[in-house]
Structures are given as C-alpha cells and as structure tokens.
Amino acid sequence: MKSTYIICFNYKKITDFCNCLGYKLLYADGIFAEMAVFEPAELRSIPFAEGKLVWARDGFDPSIVEPESLQERFKPVADEGYAIGELLSCLYVGLCRFQRGETLSAWRFVQNYCIDRVLELSELWIPARTGGDGLRSDPYNRERRVEFLRPGLPEHAESRARHSRVGRAPC
Numbered sequence: 001m002k003s004t005y006i007i008c009f010n011y012k013k014i015t016d017f018c019n020c021l022g023y024k025l026l027y028a029d030g031i032f033a034e035m036a037v038f039e040p041a042e043l044r045s046i047p048f049a050e051g052k053l054v055w056a057r058d059g060f061d062p063s064i065v066e067p068e069s070l071q072e073r074f075k076p077v078a079d080e081g082y083a084i085g086e087l088l089s090c091l092y093v094g095l096c097r098f099q100r101g102e103t104l105s106a107w108r109f110v111q112n113y114c115i116d117r118v119l120e121l122s123e124l125w126i127p128a129r130t131g132g133d134g135l136r137s138d139p140y141n142r143e144r145r146v147e148f149l150r151p152g153l154p155e156h157a158e159s160r161a162r163h164s165r166v167g168r169a170p171c
Contacts, residue, residue: 005029044068049139077120087117118153119143126150 010025013036022036038046040061048067056062077083094109119142128137128149138144146153 005031040064047140077123080121080124083117083120083124087114087121090114090117116142119146122146122150122153126153 006028007025008028010023013022013024013034014020020036020038020042022034024032024034026032043064045068050067051065053062053065090109090113094106094114097103097109098106123142129151136145137149
C-alpha cells in the first residue's frame, strides 16, 4: 500500500469478527482505506455488504465476495407503534437525565438513540428513492446515505410529530 501513494496516517487493527489483522490508513490525497486479510473460507461467516469487484486475477472465483452472512444486519421495522414508543421513551429518559445533571447520558439518549428510532420510522414512512445510480441503503448502518435515499426525512418527521395524537398527549 505504501508503494501506491503517500500515506500520512495509519495503524494496525484487529478486526472484530475473526481476530484477523487489519489496517486503517489515510493517503495524502484524502482517500481513507480500511482493510483486513481473510482466507476465502472465512468470508462465509463474516458480515459485509455487497461491494464492487474492480479487479481480479485470471481464475479468481467472484462468488466468494458475495455476502452470505446476515449476522448484524438491521432487521426491517415491523411495528410503527413500538418504534414510536421507543422514540418517546428515549426522549423522556434523556430529558430526565438532563434534569438530574447527567448531561453526557442525556445527550446520548436524545442525540443518538432518538435519531436511531427516527431512522427506523423513516423506513416505514418514506419510501427510499430509486434511480439508475446504484445508490442503496447500507444494511449495517441506517444513517448511511439517508439524505439521498430519503431526502424529505426532516420535513416529514416534523409534519408527523405535529399531526400525531402522541404529540398532544398530556404529561
């Protein structure tokens, strides 16, 4: 990797799923790379999203880079009521913790957990944009590409909150 371009930052990393040695590095031109080395047989049990094979030696079997493991992928949200309940409870817990002076925990509940619930609900409320550009959601990370796949999300969430019965419930 060092022979391809100037590396300005790198470190070794043990991967989470197989104790394999990996690396993260930043090239001088701003390209960030994360990689790990696996044996072909190990790929069957490692969760990863479908990618694009750019180059392969003659005789390489491209089927080994097609994901087989569904481990750690997000499951579709099936129950809108449950997701709304989780959103409201995370908001309530966060506000109570803020009131008690637990600002870091409060921030995490409101800024992280609530946003996660909104992203889950967006999958029910707003159909993903489709197009010929090949853009698709990340099966391991809901916030990836959400601005492009669901561009009306902020306005839609605000409108839903304004018109829902939950928003008018007494405390």
